[in-house]
Amino acid sequence: MSGETGLLSGAWRVVMRNKRYIFWFWLLNITLAEFGTAAYRNSIHAVLDNSLYADRLLHGFNLIEYFELMARPETGSMMSSEMPAMYFALLFMVATIFLMPGVFRQYTSEYRVSKEEFYRTCGKNLWRFVRLLLIYAVIAIPLAAILFGIRGGLLKAADKSTNELLPFYVGLIALAVIFLIMTLVRVWFDLAEVDIVVRDQPIVRKSVGAGFRYSRRFWGRLLGAYVGISVLALLVLVVGIWLWHVLVPASSWVGAVLISQIMLILWLGARFWQRAVAAEFHLREMLIAPGFSRPADLEPVPAPTPAMPSPAAGG
């Protein structure tokens, strides 16, 4: 427990030392979301901006009026609003794949990584991370499909019971189990990601193997840390939405933006905390493993010094 606490607090310190990443990722997140929302915004503004009827959406949220708005031909299909949002969500994911090696480099370093080193690490590890993602997809997607299939079967069986609450509880418990299993898979691949960066590992499967071994060996400690953070994130979301409902007047755009973005920053921070746990764990447990030698690439890159004039040139 103390080890886990140490891991969590150590990771927390790492996150706090590098808050800038949360900020930059949030900025990227909100910027892409703004692009993703543009189609929706454009589709509704023509209907709403000059209509007094829109007042019922501003001062309150009349659900039927919202459905009516979305059903108007001028608003266009839901698909036309959803697709851009989805594309920009994917873009955020791609950006995360690209930038995460740099973040891990910083999280496993005791010095402030320069921009050059950050992007160099990102570029160097991009293809490795893509390969890792593919391996993750090959494992996680079928696993999730099987788990959700089992859940579906259980739900179907529970639905035959005369106890109406049984399917709900079965579904909830099954969901919790799926969450735990998938979180463990996430731990495994987070360790692999850190391993690739820290060891400068060109053979991705070796890091996958290392991640697997360590996540299996320390599964309780790692899962505990990850689940704890996830629960906290969920609480942030629930409490945040409740506060939004209770504190922010229906027509206050500023208030709504403020509270929603605070929630999203904290949510983002939670995931960075998990990644920091993986980084911290790697430094504590995997880096000291026998046979591991610190790659030269891990040494700090000296700050560029001004070029000295060559004596010959001076002659």
Place this chain on the structure above:
Amino acid sequence: MALRKFGILVVLAVGSLHISGYGQAGAARAKGAPASGLEIPATTSAINSDKPLSQRVVWYNIEAKYDAKTHQLDGSEVLTYHNLTGQAQDHFPFHLYLNGFQPTATWMREAKIQGTRDTRYEEWKKEYFGSDEIQSFEVVGQGDLTAKLHYIQPDDTNKDDKSVIEAVLPKPVAPGEFVQFKIKFHDQFPETQARTGWKKDFTLGGQWFPKVGVWWQGAWNCHQFHVMTEFFADFGVYDVKLTVPQNEIVGASGVLVQEANNSDGSKTMTYHGDDIHDFAWTVSPRYKVGEDTYNGTMGPVKLRILMQPAHWSQEERHDKILKETLEHFEKWYGPYPYKTLTLVDPEGQEAGGMEYPTFITGDTTWWMPDGLHFPELVVEHEFGHQYWYGMVATNEFEDAWMDEGINSYTEVKILDDILGRNASVINWFGMNAGERDVQRFQFIGVDDLDPMARKGWQFASLNSYGGITYGKTASVLLTLEKIIGEETMQKAMHTYFMRYRFTHPTKEDFLKTIEEVYGHDLHWYFDKAVYGTQVFDYEVKSVDSVPADWYVEKRKPEKKGETLYESTVMLHRKGDFVFPVDAEVIFDNGEKVREHWDGQDRWVKFHYLKKAKVVSAEVDPDHQIHLDRNNFNNSRTDEPNRAPTRKLANYWAFVTQWCSQFLSWWAV
């Protein structure tokens, strides 16, 4: 004066019977003693009245034994029918509704194509099968006619449909005379797909016995069972002995007369119903039972609420809304005369939201926050059918809007009053929805394909049926309030109920009653709203204000309150539904001007010369028109207000951002 008129009518009636060759029977009837010796009892034990309330045409005496394991029922029915058709009858059609649940039946064929409210039929399962098989059919005094029964299909050419069977009697039944049918039948209930059947250990017995058609408007009205239509039957007396396993908790139409345990582990429940036109029952060993009494204007009404155990915490909600609804109906439309009302909370949703005389089903789930008023909505609606179907027994096959639609209208009125106009459906977590908006949305969500006055099974689709029958009718009647006034409308509804309760009124009866109470012709409205499919859509096309001295080269800078403006407001009738509308024009000095437009032309322009600019214009500023298919274009502001868009876009952005993060959370 009234007595003299009645005397003349009796003389004319007796005279006509002699002329038509049935003088003997007519004379016997005039003395109050039918030749057959049969009669329909004038019992009143199930109603708060000391005399019958309806002209009783049928008396069903049924004994049935239900096997809860196989979901089969064996029954024997003695039906006494009073021929009040005014002519001799030798053809008698009977509904066998449960035969609709067969793969080649019309009901199932329609359900396969369109789906039902709750089920999509991807593949046939044996549990779907239902049947109502006549094992023997005897007409007292005329012998066994079982072999001569034949299925008929009055609505389509589907020879496989067995939902209507016809008996041709060797001897016609004289007008005014009685005839008695003795029928043995066997039912197989389907797993509940719609309205009737079993699910787990619950059963709802609806449309479960052979039921004679209605002689209406000079012909037999006995339609096949369709996926979109409901029912139609004559008033009468029901005596039903239902034998079920002893562990079952039973609910049924009418009043419980007797309960007796049998030696074979079963029990027999005897029910009696007066002045009703159907009989339904339910069994489940798990019901939790709540009981209460409502003191109605005609006497006490025993309320029995059968809840699923997981919903027991909502019993009080169900009881409360039931009593409040009863109170409103009695106050606004007329008295509830029955001594009982059973509210059933069924297993699953397929049997939910259904109405039978003195017996209704609700629809809820175990999780239902107080701010979600769906249980209240369903209970109110189904209770409303005690009036619009139960007592005012319109033809649900042909005039579905007269029960579902009128009921949806009164549902809006009553829920508005009880739960609030804008929150009667949802008032939860910052979101709200009112029933009148829900009804209108249901209507505008479907195309202009069908008029309200269309036979139920002839609608273009199930969606169109729902949108028009429920949503459009409610919207049409709410809009009618704008024309005739809310008070007159309420008076008209009360008059309609009091005049036509315990009868089978037509649409014309309803519309003429409104005209009569209003005192003016309304066909200009009904022709389009009820019989037509015209599209109702008015818009404020433009609002413009320009300085009156715009042409002066060196004019003064514009100043509020000083500059003279020429303003124009243009209204446009986009649809073909011509309707007079009001419009309100608001100026930037706070002045409001009301305009009236008869809507005859396609558009109209209003011009103003004022020291103020137009801020906004709005058609139907009092929001009394519920037929308009687009409320967003009913108003126009001079300056855009981006706040609503900003608010919604922020919601969208929040969801997009969160989804992005969620995706990245699990993927990277």
